[in-house]
Amino acid sequence: MDPNLLYWKSQGQSFLSRVRIWFDLLDPSLLLCSDAQIQGARSLIGGGEDSEKVAAAQTLALSSVHADSGAVLPLVFRPPALMPVAAPLVVASFLPHSSVKPALIWQLLLQSYNAGFNYANRNSSSEQSKTASLKQLLLIAGTVSYATCAGALPQIFINRLGVRSAPIQTFFRSILPIPLSAALAFFSVSTIRIEETETGIQVFDSHGSPVGISKAAGQKAVRETALSRAALFGTTAAVPNLLIFLLNRTRLFQRNSLLVAPLRHISIALILGLMIPVSFSLFPQLGTIKKETLEEELQAAAADGHLFYHRGL
Template sequence: MSALCLQSSVHADSGDVLPLMLRPAAFLSASAPLVIASFLPHTNVKYALLWQFFLQSYQTRFTLANRNSSAEKSKKLSSRQLLLSAGTVCYATCAGSLPQIMIYKLGVSSEVIKAVLRTMLPIPLSAAVAFISVYTVRSEESQTGIKVFDSNGNLVGLSKAAGQKAVKETALSRAALFGTTAAVPSLLITLLWRTRVIQKSSVLIAPLRYMSVAMGFGLIIPISFSLFPQLGTIKKENVEKNLQEAACDGLLYYHRGL
């Protein structure tokens, strides 16, 4: 157990100790309150933007801290990474608040349209925002490449193809996490709405929504993190030609990141 805790506290590439709140083990406790607050039906666009800003800022910082940094010569973030991160936070904040912005800025009065914007739109929107955010923040790995190793653990070189695969897998896992989290409360409320208890006590809908978001998020995190293995593999024919000869068993290995 202590070995597992130590591994989750240390970055796989640099060996540096990760900040407490940016460790995989702290992801649930740090993100859950922000996720719940961001899914609230806010009465003001400002509050929706504020909570989305907090959530997207943490997600971006977590992605940066747990990226594959094996090809980076300096431990400091480059100016390009900082600009991409800042732009990602701004974009994701606005995109994540889109349902609330549409309701209040466009003056939507139809309850049916409001329900669609608050329950249905966040599902694909949350997944898309999460995917694009990870893909943008870690785009440098796709362009510079990441270190790949043979089956004996020997360094083979830098591979852009492996970098692209690592980023794509992480982006897909994060999209699955937030898309599913957005879907759980909508599906649960739809199923429970037919019961007599909910029909008689509609005040229960709000606490049930918050509880379902928290439970769904907590249950999906381990599935999302393990959707693709941390020790990723890439086939010999999919890497650069100068690296193919080193793939004795037909595979090369890399650290995917989170």
């Protein structure tokens, strides 16, 4: 089992411990380290060096190295890059646009980045090739195209239907984006990583030894990750809108309407930043699957009643 997975097995089995770990791993300064430094940190783990030095190396490896392939993740798709890259895209996507074109452009950028992040951080334990197949590339392109059009639906409805009613505009701009954002985030993970549900992922026994490939584990890993991403984007869409709704009822904001726009931008970025470590921590990185849920040929290997699998991110 990869050293990163062994760390999650020993340190990341409770929700609070995972949140604490992710707050460390999402430090944007980790993006400044070179590939050589990352590989050096990975080789240092378990080497019996000074504990503080090993802890720093462990943090760098967890934030930058794929746990299945052992390769360094692309810079913009590493977990510490999610907040700096996605925050402006999310803020711009949630803005009330005046026409369909800017809504489509910002949705295209956001959904493209989400697709890339989901693909780079998938479970690749059962893949034979390190390069994406034509089928996978077409699937990514189709997912991005569909999610882009669906994400811009509120603005499309407003423009095509010529909506002028304030309550209906509020529905399309503030209420509809909440379930829509959650559904599209769930959809993106489920489709980009569909190969894991079809071919399975590697499972491990309690000693960390690989015992086979399980479709049931692949389905569970993808479902958990999709739910965590839906929670991330659904909450990011819901909380700022609720905050703006409540503040608009106060005298201060009724007299100073120009405060609404900057507060909306700041609250979206703040909620996104807080929800990233929380959503990543909803399910263990090294998950467990019960013996009864596994395929018959793998049940004998589950001596402790369960096997482990890498959930991906």
